[in-house]
Amino acid sequence: MNAGGTQASTARARRIRTTILVAAGGAVIVASVVVLVPKARADGGGGSCGGGVKIPTGGCGPSYAPVGMGKFNQPMPRFDVLPRKPVSSLNPAPTEQSNQTQQPVAAALGGGTGPIEGRPPGPLWAHQGWNRFPPQVAVEVSMEGAKLNTTYNPGVPATLNSGINPATPFHPRFHPTLPDQTATKMWTFNGTLPPKLVQGRYGEAILFREHNTLPADKTQNGGFGINSISTHEHNGHHGAENDGFTGAFFFPNQFYDYHWPILLAGFSSMNTGATDRRAGSPDGAGGITNVAGDWQETMSTHWFHDHMFSFTSQNVYKGMAGMFNIYSALDRGNEAVNDGVNLRLPSGTAKDWGNLDYDVNLMLADKAWDPTFPAQLYFNIFNFDGFLGDRMTVNLVDNPYFEVEARKYRFRILNASVSRFFKLALSDGSTMIQIANDGNLLPHPVPLTELDEIGIAERYDVVVDFSRYSVGSRVSFVNLTEHQDGKKPSKDLSLADALAGRSADPVVGKFLEFRIVRKPALPDVSQIPDTLIPNPDLSSLPVARQRTFEFGSGASQTTTGSTSFTGPWGVKTDNQGATLAADYGRISAAPSAGTREVWTLRNGGGGWDHPIHIHFEEGQILARDGSAANVPAWELGRKDVYRLRPGGTVTLTMQFRDFGGTFMEHCHNTVHEDNAMLVRWEIDNGGAPFMRPLPTPISTPQGCTYVPPDEIAPTAF
């Protein structure tokens, strides 16, 4: 076994290896230590501060927060829009199959040589649809340690970004009174803040090239995180080679080309002639470019994040998360185009598509700071219940304000926390109009004064009409959901109690202040139609299979090796045998290409909640706890994250079409996912190059090989 193989095959060793930074007299000493993880137990081993609320998880006593720091004294930055470049600017040029050109490998990674691209080699992991949908736009990023941002592009003028001057270098810090995050504590796309935004449109394939420029020495991690990465385009309808499979990770000094063709589901079987204008994309000149596929599968708000096997929570917490807005004929990002198709949602008018003036991405995430290393990120890797921070961030700054005009705004709200749920209200109790859930516009808008608890990885798009407020007034987003641990929410407070501070959870209460600073410069011509995107009608399609996945604790492991992991969490498939811990070499389900199935997701216990994410295909919820009547109005659209609630079940239906390969399903409380609540499923009978069953990629810095599946669940096929 070579050294590279050693790194790849010691997931558990990596899991228990951490690095301690010791500040001594202004010097920083880096020491690598191996810490034995306590045997997993159901209660996880939280903080050691005695009873009651233990937030941050594993912490004891008050967190590091300078006296007088307060709230709402710094502006919230818009996302940093990533440049869209010509594909020809990429060097080397992207290729259908992984580029296996050899290069030297750092000694810390085992030395020798290895391929420049980390994507698994050969036809099995070649880009599906490469020739039919060649990339037309390139987005090139690097994953690297924190540094100043000197190229911040918010996509809007400073007047629409709370006065932030983008020419001023943007610091990687949570508040102006705090020090910058170090290059080992924070790892982000391009190493900078604010978080990154990709803008794409249907029919315009994106080549997302990601370079791994993290330290070759995995101990240079600030105490948590791993330097091998895999980026998942969350909600993407792409081939599995572009899905960020947890085992298809790549190493420092490698890149990975993700091909995001941005296609409407059903493109291979519905509206193949692209004759329906509702299935379309902005053409850049006020018109529509028709595309194939089902217009009722149009998607809008995605995000992308690390999916490294057993390290997702740590890596995402370190900053490996961005958002991806997809524009279409229906959701154009231009509120003025009145063509009978465009829904004219709040956005702006200056550009043909993708206006961000009144369309704002919000990434919510609770964080904790290390009192030993002031205001550096703190994470507890020893608690398997879940991790809670005690500071609320929006777009990775602490409790900010945001200036708005007195008009309608769309907010694309992402819960990017590790384990925390949020329940949002406006501080005056007035109405928000929810228009989307996860990546998808709802069939009908839902006016709500309190949103439902938004689970980890869920996205809620809401419209807030600030025209009801006078210039100079203020209103805030308030979090009503209290946690006592990372297992689940403990309580939803009333708005009055949350405002009055009647919670021991420091993340309950106001967290984002809107300041109504002026009347709109231009008339607000945006609309919220009564009908948005009706669901595809699947009722005429036969149900090929029904499957059940039960998410519980006390998992056992039947396999060994680099693809398996032992943790307290696991999944029982189709009521067969034991609850099993994750092994991405095990095939738990294999739906046939072109079929429809019904899946029931069951929470195996009452002491926790699980927001379950199914990759690749979106579903429609048929029932909660066995009844269609239990599905609330805001869950009547398509979804990709299904929070189960304690003891609850969700029954959903999906089609499997267009692409194949190896996908996943897992809890998106990423501590649960990492320990080890994840299953692999695959679509492998759609024709060449696939085979049944698919082999498992084994990634090393020296190259990726394939091995047969460790195990196949008896009901998989």
Place this chain on the structure above:
Amino acid sequence: MTTKHLVSRMVLGGVLGLLLLAAPAHAQAISTFTVQASGSVTTPTETVNFSGPIQLIATVVNDPAGGPATSVVSVDARQLVATGATSGAVFINSGQAQLTRVFGATDTIATTFAFFPPGPGGFLKTRTALATLNLTYNVTTQALTSATATISTAKFP
């Protein structure tokens, strides 16, 4: 505050059922209730009177690890009839909520919901109402045994 509080007693006859489910990993008690609610909300233009049923589903789930039991209370107020006292206009509402609560012998829930005129674009003209629910459980069976509901003006600082 000009809100007029009208509290109605729970309609015991509206109890639709209590289901105790046992499973190897956990146990839960599900109580389904209909409670008659009434009250009024003051808006800038007129008082709106509410009356009608609120559907409640209280699911109490125990933690096998020994943590406190959780109740998830589903509230559906969409059958409430709301009428403008001056105009006679009828309003509809989107009063659905799934609320996580700490299980105990009693629980008071205060949750807001939007109401608005029916028809196209009506949801752009919303107002906010406050529903206050007082729930009583049998701590042994974890069944919801009684409830009252009040509708009033939502007013926050």
